[in-house]
Amino acid sequence: MRVLVTGRMNPNQLEAHLRPFTDLEEVREVVLVADEPGPALPKLVTEVPHPHLVRAVGRAAAKMFVCVKLAVRSRPHLILSYNLVPHGITSLVTGWAVGVPSAVHLIGGPREWQGGGWRSDNAVVGRLPFPLKPLEAVLVRVIARHDAILVMGSSARRELGARGIRGAKVRALPASVDPARFTDTNEEPTYDIVTVSQLIERKRIGDLLNAVSVLRPRSPNLRCAIAGTGPQERSLRDYASFLGIDDCVDFLGFCRDIEAVYSRSRLFVLTSRSEGLSVALTEAMMSGLPVIVTDVGEASDVVRAGQNGFLFEVGDVESLAGHLSALLEDPELVRTLGQTAKADVVQVSGRARIAELSRAILHDISRS
Helix, strand or coil, X not given: CEEEEECCCCHHHHHHHHHHHXXXXXXXXXXXXXXXXXXXXXXXXEEXXXXXXXXXXXXXXXXXXXXXXXXXXXXXXXXXXXXXXXXXXXXXXXXXXXXXXXXXXXXXXXXXXHHHCCCCCXXXXXXXXXXXXXXXXXXXHHHHCCCEEEECCHHHHHHHHHCCCCCCCEEECCCCECCCCCCCCCCCCCEEEEEECCCCHHHCHHHHHHHHHHHHHXXXXXXXXXXXXXXXXXXXXXXXXHHCCCCCEXXXXXXXXXXXXXXXXXXXXXXXXXXXXXXXXXXXHHCCCCEEEECCCCHHHHCCECCCEXXXXXXXXXXXXXXXXXXXXXXXXXXHHHHHHHHHHXXXXXXXXXXXXXXXXXXXXXXX
């Protein structure tokens, strides 16, 4: 089978989502249409639109043009897109144009379509100043017309069901995590707290800095790592300085060897206002870290409060600081929760499980 893919993700996300497909014996080739070359995976080929074409029609239209051209030439068995706007539209149009099944993977969760995507990360609809119900209705119809609709977990399935999209073509397919890549360590950690995140408003990194400032007076040796890049980096650095914690917070930038960062950390935190199922969250759990994350998106599919981590409400800095304090004062509880976190996430996002789910999706589409 040949799979044509379009989407925009960082290299870690691409590997987590595409590796299960390239691992399958049934898959001959995966062709990724993207703005830049994808990760070095077996069977993966990247097609980048020519710069002249991008300048002439824009990135989204250029990728749609390349997708249609490739689909006409190679007749893939499936056209798969990651994120709804614009890539889900590209997969739907390309599939319709050449008579090939299309699938959209809504990795960003319900915010991709709710209110027309006004709170999504998309550079166009994400700039809307308020929700637009007519645009939401259009996006829901685009989703429904795909032959397969992939989501990150149970919350998104319920949200789609409430809009009349349900049944066998809606499937949960989390990003995969390789147990061999993420391993815990017996070395003394460098960081007490780590988060891995884009530095954007939706991620609410300021809440983590506030929690660190609460803990610092009674934990003078506390250290926190923030891995990731984004437009808020300068303002977050300034805020850490304002709080007087800039000496204990390290901004690491984008880390290709994120597993090494996890192996040097005690606890993982995610403060997002919204998520699908965070790849960073599942990778941290696979590394044997207890997790303290906001109760949004699909987090409750994998986080069992008091057993492998804790959930807290968005913006509740007091609750976040309380969970962090309790764990940092109890190394044995950290160890126990970390072991459970690793065992739990293998069942949800382990590479072998996601490969089997991917195989079932491809087989069902090929028979349809």
